[in-house]
Amino acid sequence: MSGATETPSEADTSALPPRRPYLSRMSQSFTPVILLLIIIVFSLREGASFLNPRNFNDIIIDSSQLVVLTVGLTFVIITAGIDLSVGSVLILSSVVAAKVMIALSGTPQDIANFQFPTQQVGIPVGLLAGVVTGLICGVINGALITRLQMPSFIVTLGMLGIALGLGQLLSGGTSVPNVPPAVQSAIGLRELVGLEIGGQRVRITPPVVIAYGIALVAAVVLNRTRFGRYTYAIGSNAAASRRAGVNVNLHLVKIYALSGLLAGVAGAMDLMRFGTASVGSHQSDNLAAISASVIGGTSLFGGIGTIGGSVVGAFIPTVLRNGLVITRVQPFWQNVAIGMVLILAVYIDQRRRKAEERM
């Protein structure tokens, strides 16, 4: 604040010009640059087998579940929290969805004969059950974090174990068999829009529409609504938000519920895409989603982050895995690379935070 007069005064020397620390500028352009570098490296190495419309279409379809998880985590991380449980909640949700779907699609006799007479009921109710399972896990996370005043790190680490264990118990530790194949053929792989590009067929499928639809809605909510404003405010200064009359605890429960809900949606998407609930995969999804969000510019210290950045961030693990498979490198290198990029991104975030505090 300066005087009513516009004359520069002694006091105004403390009013810094909008000097942006270079690391802050850097972290904003960091994500697309890294993504571009990864694409360039694979393109140079593999040529047309990586750089073709069909493969990019695959990347977009493959990104769909991670985008959904990353959107949820972006809300959580902006409030200066963390949700380590999303990968496990995804697994539990997809197992519950599969079990409910099978149970409602026919008698055990029918199912054993691979007949699904009532799948018109079984499939939608099953998918819904998966989503609700995720929502319940999220509400439990949020309730424990706010009621017991426990760190989100600990509560969601506990939920990681609980949800994974329950998923394994329900499924017997293996992929759930006898899921009605229509969930994959009629929903997950359905071609909503198809285009011929350079002699290759490029498809838009329901998982892509769901993922990017969710991302779009989330971006609008975060930017334009009071819910989004409170999300940033709580991450920026929870005590100040509370003093201003924001119901911080209720908002945080909603945030973790949202993260759980989206993990449930991603679990339902698993059934649509692969036609089975697999307990073995997705164990490193929380690493990928947290990394995607942080690489995309969300600050672990809270108050900073965008959906757009996170979506770009979500492409990094997806492109890495795709490229590594084509290169015939063990795709497990993906986790190694993601871990390293995560550490680098957090280092940059810390430097940015310190630079801001000096101002």
Added chain:
Amino acid sequence: MALSAALARQPVLEARGINKHFGPVQALTEVNLSVFPGEVVALIGDNGAGKSTLINVLTGVLPLESGTILFNGEPVHFSSPHEARECGIETVYQDLAVAPHLDAVANIFLGRERRQPGIAGALGFLNNPLMRKETEEQLAKLRVRVPGLERRLVTLSGGQRQGVAVARAVMWASKVVIMDEPTAALGVAQTAMVLDLVRQVRDTGIPVVFISHNMPNVYQVADRIVVLRLGEIVTELDPKTTSIEDAVAAMTGSTRFVTKEVV
């Protein structure tokens, strides 16, 4: 002011017999404080005297241990600072309590967001242009200039952030303004503007509780000076008949003040 004498004598805000402990530390002992319409009460005291604790108890940040708080003569119980704000009591806390990643307008309207009309508003869509316009109008009326209303506070200096907190309190207050060291981070010109604001607010009939370490500032704006020492109110000074030396003596408990009082 055209208030009747009886009404003018009723405090807007009154604390009676307030005590507060932090473990073994007795931060406040039987504190009484009255705030009358249209006055600036300065609350002074050494570091750790209990000034901020008193403010926190009065505005619902800290729970009331024992004693009574009266608002317009009625006993009140603020269980959160939000409840105090809803009664028209606005506070600039010593730790500022702003959200540094939001801009000035978002901070000023935090918890009181204006929403768009109709369905969009019901869905929670914010009316940012309206909030911006209302902020500009209010600040112009108060002759306050906050640079870069659209800039996140992290990009502002400490003094500018403090300015946003002061502007927010003054904008919303309808009954009492409380400022805990509002000029601590400010330069000369900014301090002069805050003092000017304090007088403006008082002239509208809204009392101001002004906490400061800066004795010249206190003597410039205060109508009444209340001295807190080690959690107790030790005396009240009239700035017209006392000097800064008297205030310092009362704060530190040196003998000079005592002899003067006896005389």
